Amino acid sequence: MWQAEVRVDLDAIRENVSRLRALTTAELMAVVKADGYGHGIVPAARAALDAGADWLGVCTLDEALALRAAGIDAPVLAWLLAPGLPLHTGVAADVDLGVASLPQLDETVEASRHAGRAARLHLKIDTGLSRGGATVADWPALLDAAAKAQADGLVEVVGVWSHFVYADLPGHPTIDRQLAVFHEGLAMVERAGLRPRYRHLANSAATLTRPDTHFDLVRPGLAVYGLSPVAGETYGLRPAMTARARVMLTKRIPAGTGVSYGHTYTTQGEANLAVVPLGYADGVPRHASNTGPVQLGGARRTIAGRVCMDQFMLDCGDDPVAAGDVATLFGDGSDGAPTADDWAEAAGTINYEIVTRFGSSRVPRVYDGE
Numbered sequence: 001m002w003q004a005e006v007r008v009d010l011d012a013i014r015e016n017v018s019r020l021r022a023l024t025t026a027e028l029m030a031v032v033k034a035d036g037y038g039h040g041i042v043p044a045a046r047a048a049l050d051a052g053a054d055w056l057g058v059c060t061l062d063e064a065l066a067l068r069a070a071g072i073d074a075p076v077l078a079w080l081l082a083p084g085l086p087l088h089t090g091v092a093a094d095v096d097l098g099v100a101s102l103p104q105l106d107e108t109v110e111a112s113r114h115a116g117r118a119a120r121l122h123l124k125i126d127t128g129l130s131r132g133g134a135t136v137a138d139w140p141a142l143l144d145a146a147a148k149a150q151a152d153g154l155v156e157v158v159g160v161w162s163h164f165v166y167a168d169l170p171g172h173p174t175i176d177r178q179l180a181v182f183h184e185g186l187a188m189v190e191r192a193g194l195r196p197r198y199r200h201l202a203n204s205a206a207t208l209t210r211p212d213t214h215f216d217l218v219r220p221g222l223a224v225y226g227l228s229p230v231a232g233e234t235y236g237l238r239p240a241m242t243a244r245a246r247v248m249l250t251k252r253i254p255a256g257t258g259v260s261y262g263h264t265y266t267t268q269g270e271a272n273l274a275v276v277p278l279g280y281a282d283g284v285p286r287h288a289s290n291t292g293p294v295q296l297g298g299a300r301r302t303i304a305g306r307v308c309m310d311q312f313m314l315d316c317g318d319d320p321v322a323a324g325d326v327a328t329l330f331g332d333g334s335d336g337a338p339t340a341d342d343w344a345e346a347a348g349t350i351n352y353e354i355v356t357r358f359g360s361s362r363v364p365r366v367y368d369g370e
């Protein structure tokens, strides 16, 4: 008997990766950062590899090492590396490292010495996001230093890459502008005498909509989990995560009754109130108070009042609901239940955040298709 669960359909992940695979001749890196966008890093990685992903992408060194500890030996790139990490453990574990500055390059050189082998690097250029990546101004110096370290046998420059600002809005002018900057950056790479095997730029949105950005490798994350980065388009992807809970308690309450903290909701008529044991500690956004959609007893309902830390309430009117009934917050949408997209809209956020929140909660994650 379960009280609340996050179900992850690994077959959906496999289907989504196959679909993405069919869109490109480039190699495919399934991005499994943030515990596989809340789906579980190791099961998500295995499902993606089953379906033809060539690479795995993560942010932290620990995420990369977790994949290796699970026995996964596919190529892995880790790109969010603050100073002072034991990068040599990544080098020894055959983890490729993202590098965007001279100090970072120095650290990888040190890590190579420590590990007794050349670190495999992906040099990142900032083409407009103003996040990770060397500025165009700093790029030539980084390339020269990397070329020298490579000539000295201390590192191997395997990749050159960047990341989009706004690929989820197809046609946005930043896309072409960033692509042009990336091409300039690649020309400088050649002038520095580097010939990296992988040039990569495309996230999910660009993988789905811009084949001219695929280069040698695409890096979809969101789409692997069946969610679309582009509003109003599904691209035939199938959401892999379902979040649901059993009603804990029902009771009949009078018209005019205030519900939950602050009484921001008041019953219009006499009502069957259902208490659902999921709250913001479990991933339900508190911003979904009075807006979050939930399927219960064959009908779509809206959260009544504030979302609490551990529970929320539904006003079911005169509908017969009972303790133990299943309330579905979101799933793949095929049964009329809401989707993570519906939740994102209700909570004023994006589908990325919804699944990531639910995955990193105390709710047990259960797998289908293992």
Ligand SMILES: *Cc1c(COP(=O)(O)O)cnc(C)c1O
Binding pocket: 031, 033, 079, 163, 202, 203, 204, 205, 219, 220, 221, 222, 223, 229
């Ligand atoms: C998260 C991330 C991705 C994947 O982005 P999606 O929009 O989820 O496809 C790709 N590249 C980098 C650098 C990222 O941080």
